[in-house]
Amino acid sequence: MITLDECLSLHVVMAQRNHVRLEWRTPYPVLARVRPVAWTCFCRATVYELCEGGGRAFIQRTVQLDADNEVHETSVGSILEARAIWAALLSGRAR
């Protein structure tokens, strides 16, 4: 078990009761050059990454499973939109 003070990355807080439910889609290659610019800690089973490329962005959610990882993404939007969703996700206002 990893303790929190060993973690360098962010953790999402528990989702609020009235949180916005994001639409998580099966990933398909949309952006040619995408790089993660922020991510949550890998100590949690579910890892979120804010991915940006070509002036567009989306959030990728990976559930780390024993056999394989389950990956979903939000739809691609502007970087400003995606960063707003990212902030909401981290603070429990969206999930």
Ligand SMILES: [Zn+2]
């Ligand atoms: Zn952690």
